[in-house]
Amino acid sequence: MKLVTPRTAAIAARSSADVQLRGSWYLTLQRLRRDPASIASAAMIVLIVLFALCAPLIATWxxxxxxxxxxDTGLSPDGIPVGPSGDFLLGADQLGRDVLVRLAYGAQVSLLVGVVASIIASVIGVVVGLVSGFLGGPVDTILSRITDLVMSVPFLLCAIALVSVLGPSLSLSIAVIVFFSWTGLARIIRGQVIALRHREFVEAAxxxxxxxxxxxVRDIVPNLVVPIIVYTTLMIPSAIVFEATLSFLGLGIVPPTASWGNMLADAANGSLYLVAWWMVVVPGTALLALTLSFNLFGDGLRDALDPSGRKGGARR
Structure with missing residues (x-):
């Protein structure tokens, strides 16, 4: 029989504490670190965030x-934007504005709209899906039909109608994106809640x-953390693309405020991109890099959080 001393008891207690600290989140981090695509995409997201935060410094520099x-310096004598040079590292646009500086300020808009709209849409989707799935009955029927109705509304037609009445703005862009983004998460959460509401721990409560x-709040929501985090992460690139689409069509950010969408619209105006390729390549590449990075990171985060493929099943 092994003798238990105060020293061995203390070591065992510390080991138990270490095991608790190295729980699911520690394992998730370890899985992410072993995924090169997730690491590269996270690094790209951090770089773009820093680039956006440093926009005033870039403008000063x-x-x-x-x-x-x-x-005088940003346009040629023929009125053609100058290409990348010492004065304009990424070239100039049709008005002689610095593309690099506008790209940095446009990143602020894209990240702000993407993150804020995704968080608000996630909160709405979680609440609707949670209430609908748990209460069931007439409440579920009403909320499900509302979800179906929102999903059937044409995105661009609704945006055009709202802008024609209220005028384009940043807040309106966020509101339109939120309106069309919460439904997918609401359906996912509803299905998860229906599967959980008759489990043993719920009956015990x-x-x-x-x-x-x-x-x-205390029993169902903790078991929905995985799909909420993953779906919110994957909603951010969709929101960024929505904002760029609205701005490209003149329904989003009002010029002259810099936005990647209206930068692409400037390049398309009069087929200017045929003589000033940087006007479409620079914002287009930035938009592609940011959305692809969020998608890859979201996929990696999904696999790291739920390696067994249960996609947010109950952990009780």
Whole structure:
């Protein structure tokens, strides 16, 4: 029989604490670190975020504001934008504005719209899906039909109608993106809640007298963390593309505010990209890099959080 001393008991206690600390989140981080695509995509996201945050510093360093027009140095005698050079590292646009500086300020808009719209849409989707799946009955029927109705509304037609009445703005762009983004998560959460609401731990909470709202918040929501995190991460690139689409069509960010969408629209105006390729390549590459990075990171995060493929099953 092995003798248990105070020293061995203390070592065992510390080992137990280490095991608890190295729980699911530690394992998730370890799996992410072993995925080169996730590491590369996370690094790209961090670089773009830093690039956006440093926009004022870039403007100060170059001496070019995002809306400053340098018609003498930024345009040729024929009125053609100058290409990448020492004065304009990524070239100039049709008004002689610095593409690099506008790209940095446009990154701020894309990240702001993408993150804010995705978070708001996730909150709405989780609440609707949670209430619909747990309460069932008439509540489920009403909320499900509302979800179906929103999903059937044409995105561009609704955006055009709203802009024609209210006028384009940043807040309107976020509102339109949120309106069309929460439905997918609501359906996913509803299905997960239906699968969880009759599990043993939920029945035990009911038998102890817990209210419906307490059960939903304390027992159901913790088991939905994986799909919520993963789907929110994957919604961000969709929101960024939505914003760029709206701005490209003149329904989003109002010029002269820099946005990757209206930068692409400037390049398409009069087929200017045929003589100034950087006007479409620079914002287009940035948009592709950011959305692809978020998609790859979201896929890697999904696999790391749920390696067994249960996609957010109950962990009780």
């Amino acid at each position: 170059t001496g070019h504001g995002p809306n400053d027009q340098f018609r 009911r038998s102890l007298g817990a209210s419906r709202w307490a059960i939903m």
